[in-house]
Amino acid sequence: MTQETTDVAPLKRDGSLYLTGNYAPVHEEVTVFDLGVTGRIPAELSGRLLRNGPNPITPVENPVDYHWFNGTGMVHGVRLRGGKAEWYRNRFVRGSEVLATRGGPPVAGPTRGFDNSNNTNVMKIGKEVYAISEAGCLPLLLSYELETEARSDFGGTMGDAFTAHPRVDPLTGETHAVTYVPQYEKAQYQVVTTEGSVRHLVDIPLPGRPMVHDMGLTTKYAVIMDMPVTFSQAAAMSGDALPYRWDPGHGARVGLLPRHGAAEDIVWCELPGTPYVFHTGNAYDAEDGTVVMDVARYESMFHTNMLSPLDDPARFYRWTINPVTRRVTEQMLDDRAQEFPRHDERLVGRNARYAYTISSDDMPKGFTGLLKHDLRQGTVDSVDYGPGMLTMETVFVPSSEDAAEDDGWLMAYVHDATTERCDVVIRHAQDLATPVATIHLPVRVPFGFHGNWIAD
Template sequence: MTSDDTMATGLTRDGSLYLTGNYAPVREEITAYDLTVDGQIPAELSGRLLRVGPNPVAPVDDPANHNWLAGTGMMHGLRLRHGRAEWYRNRFVRGTEVLAALDEPPVPGPTRGFDNSNNTNMIRIGKEVYAVAEAGALPMLVSYDLRTEARCDFGGTLGEAFTAHPRVDPVTGETHAITYTPQHEKVQYQVVTPEGRVRRIVDVPLPGHVMVHDTCLTEKYIVIMDMPVTFSPEAASTETVPLRWNPGHGCRVGLLPREGNAEDVVWCELPGTPFVFHTGNAYDAEDGTVVMEVVRYESMFRTNLLHPLADPGHLYRWTADPATRQVSEQLLDDRAQEFPRHDERRVGRDYRYSYTITSDDMPQGFTGLLKYDVQRGTGERIDYGPGMLTMETVFVPSAGSTAEDDGWLMAYLHDTATERCDVVIRHAQDLTDPVATIHLPVRVPFGFHGNWVAD
């Protein structure tokens, strides 16, 4: 598409933007020890702050068409112990394309599925950590020091695919996932035991080759997000991420009882055709409705095909009523925001707080942290200061605490002046100043998701 076409359609298609600035990939894998710290790292934090993002290992063939979602994954890890920042390291996820580029031998594991796009999240299931993505990518098992150990299908129990956004029930410890592949007109509900074995797979027909990025879990239901972004067969041969805004598809959420089957799904329709990538927490209300928090978009891939967060998303409450089969919408906060997280000890239960990151200037980057209080209907925002751009915030409970919001908020920040990264830690109940800022000697590109993995 030429620039004249772009002006004619209003559609931005300059993918080279996502190969420059802090979207640009880093080439080197480094390990740095004994990092410089301002302030005091809480001594109780013993573990690793992990994240992953797209980081093409080889030069991109057609930069103008480069989609931010595409590319091999690079993992980043910061190890904290005894109040010290012991190490930072970054490593490519060793999928086939990375192995070829680096001239390394294959990693073990099953050969089904694909392994070149594990760039979306790093999660723990039981004792193991995996780099994961949706749409058919096999989970990649990762060692403590970020080596890719194996392609993994959970001992042969995995269904047709996995997801980057499972939910862990804090009571049972089981991992709940809605998974899909672009080829099949269905999703699979998969429940993974803490031992890393899929114990339950439910096929649910879902026409239209829908992209299903996230889900919600309550005590009664797993939620299927049937949103108007679908895979385009015509674009599949020319684009790495052939997704299209497709409002004709409609918008609804499916409530699948956790022990139910496909025929038990209650589909609840939205007014209009909004779109959601990411959900926050959700719970079953006493009146039988399901209350969900979402970051809602008016549309997606309509003005920019190559960057999913180019238009602003806003925090909404969706209330799905299985009696009326309708979803009602309520705007919670009208500031542009994304990457909702919460205290995961409250997953599926009534909750009070969510933590998002906010920006007035996407896709340049996210500039602040927003803590939203659902009970009071207020959001507390802090900005990280000139030139500082934040990635997703992770909540880590304080040692020995049980109260929601009693914990630490941790985030990787990009400093545009130094082109290096700081990791900041602050208490969730006192956002004024960080308790510690850890200076990494390198740049960490904007990426997607990650988690704190305690030792």
């Protein structure tokens, strides 16, 4: 593992794709009641299906230099209750850029870092729902109707920043996060209580200042990602909106940090080659003492196009991390282009049988299908959404608290290019072929990043 950053000149620099088609922003905040439905919404679904993504609020002066990761955040939500789709709302996440452009009262709360790009995820942490991002953004508290209410540093207990990818332990309800800011050669491991305060914080030295987008969580460990996309001072000095570069000389490793341990307790394990991972699936402690973690694995990142993360597609892999040999072995689970692995979150940190990803036949234009991986049998069920239909991240919702692992609903926002509108499609995880309900939104929902089901 080297500790120096080497700028690698990208082959292309063109972000204009992410301002066209269904990547293009929408300009109006909309509220619509009593949505049309084909099929029948399961009566047990009572809550909101929320998602977040970039939606520039002002015209982009130079589309070639636009970076998708930096667009203004916009949250979308559909509220379900009693077998009905009661409303759809979209709201800008009201950071300083939105307030400067559209006015409105200032947002309460502490000020540090930046708040223009809380565009990556929206989820429940403790008792509240937040729009969240990484690299310096404070979480932004949202109301039930998706209005931005306040900036939060968890009552002054938060470390330097927060993350877009925390993990909630289903046994304790606590939220685990690995966070970073570009200014420091470190990450931080933070554990947030159900009351919304940080009770455990560990500084993790990370020379080279890598981008740390996700983590793994088992019953024993937080899994730290140290991958070869690192901060570039030269890119920052030149004014790049995202000053990170592909840096294969940095190496690639994962660290096993005991959940109650300190930085000196981390067991660093080298990965074969120099892969990059944005998103991990589930992770668990195997009986032989290894840690197993599923990932959407890239051969490189920001290598062919600095402004496009999807030029070189990810494949679905399993890593087996050995703390004794300090090595990682890889197994390709599926060779199709795919991303956004999800699973039954009642099994976070445990040996889940099923994982769900979305797949593509034409990256980076969009994701065309849904894959259900049976990790025990080594089989994959798939469904293609059909001509002109492009899906976003799929969320699994169990049919009841004690339902079997795949007894539940797979829910996704799906773009219909023939109408330039969006549907929310609900399928049963045991029968991918036929949707049980399709909720018709009268508007377009741009491709974005992440979302979650927030039960009432």
